[in-house]
Amino acid sequence: MADVKKIKELVDQKADKFVGVADQVWSTPELGFKETKSAAALIAALESEGFTVKTGLAGIPTAFEAVYGEGHPAIALLGEFDALPSLSQEAGNDVHTPICDGGNGHGCGHNLLGAGALAAAVAAKDYMQQNNIKGSVHYFGCPGEEFGCGKMFMARAGAFDGIDAAFTWHPGNLNNVWGISSLANNSIYYHFKGRTSHAAASPHLGRSALDACELMSVGCNYLREHIIPEARLHYAYRDVGGSAPNVVQDHACVNYFIRAPKIKEVLELIERVNDVARGAALMTGTQLEIQIAAGLCDYQPNDVMSQLLADCLKQTGAPEFDEADYALASKFMDDYNEAEIESSVASIKGVATAEEFEKIKKSPLTEFILPYVRTNYAMPGSTDVGDVSYCTPTAQLATACWANGTPGHTWQVVAQGGSSIGHKGMIAAAKALALATISAMEQPELLEKAHEEFVKATGGKYVCPVPPETVPLLD
């Protein structure tokens, strides 16, 4: 059995280095597929630890794999490092104070995610070296999680082939292993082309692409009534055809996200939305081009690997916060209303006891670990970890890196992800992930069981949710 104390020590010994990488990525927040500096910081740290790095996976410059050791068991750790636009914020400040107006910020805590997975990979490597453990640890640098579906492109290119199991984590407000799924999602651009004309002098000669977009939205709003309630349709105009009301718009584009609990359901729903778009084109006498921009699978937790990871988290422990952390977290929590706090604990209804549930809602920070429970709850968001879960048995945990009630994708996450609260959550995650990596390597029979479950749940063969002509939107 893996030596828990030793693994914790190995993470602690290099904790300053790992926190340094997290802060470095935090201070250069870059958007998906443009994470040049962030990827470079992670690669430099991995190379300095003796990992061999291959870059440019799936044709994406910032996608990479860093390997230590060889052969099986081959365990993957997934790291993300992309930021979000317009969320610039000072670290540790509970008052909205952008460092740079309109600048990017790590509003999903991916600076911690990437560096925490790195810390786990390095500690696992150190433990393998000291204890002569055979196998390989693979750190995957996964760019463009937020809008780009980087892991989907990596999965399609075969990056995860030959991996026996994958572990990852996400910063959050709780300490647990995900027994929930997430929604599958496809992003589609509907481009309409019409004919321009003078909107007053000769409107009968024009065919409006903007009208087509609007009629498509009307159609989709009726469609909502007749789709499964868990599905989500949302849209944004990408091209409104110009700014002059007196010119009939001959081009317009609307971008839809189509989400549902299973990728199969998304693919069925796409056909119905496409029909609505075709109807809109027919009504307006315009031409339609449908472009699938990206897509990702639902997350399928592997129970065998998730239970192992949960056991490891229990042994390595939740983050321990001090008075200053509580004081800072309280300031953030004071700003959240009941609905926000309720929403931040929605995923654990039925998992936490009523007592634990109330405790979380009242305490600024969570310092206890919830048990692993597989539920039917699908997180009403999406993650491209889903695609990895269709390639290999996958498990992911969360640790408390911000105050209870903090909504994702906000400047409040940026502030806390650059503070000691985030750092402590990250180090706690790294210890559990490192222990799980070694424990999986030491128990090939468990990996076999995980594989059996994986084949049963997914069919054992990754089916990419987008057609071959869909390529990463690098610009």
Ligand SMILES: [Zn+2]
């Ligand atoms: Zn995220």
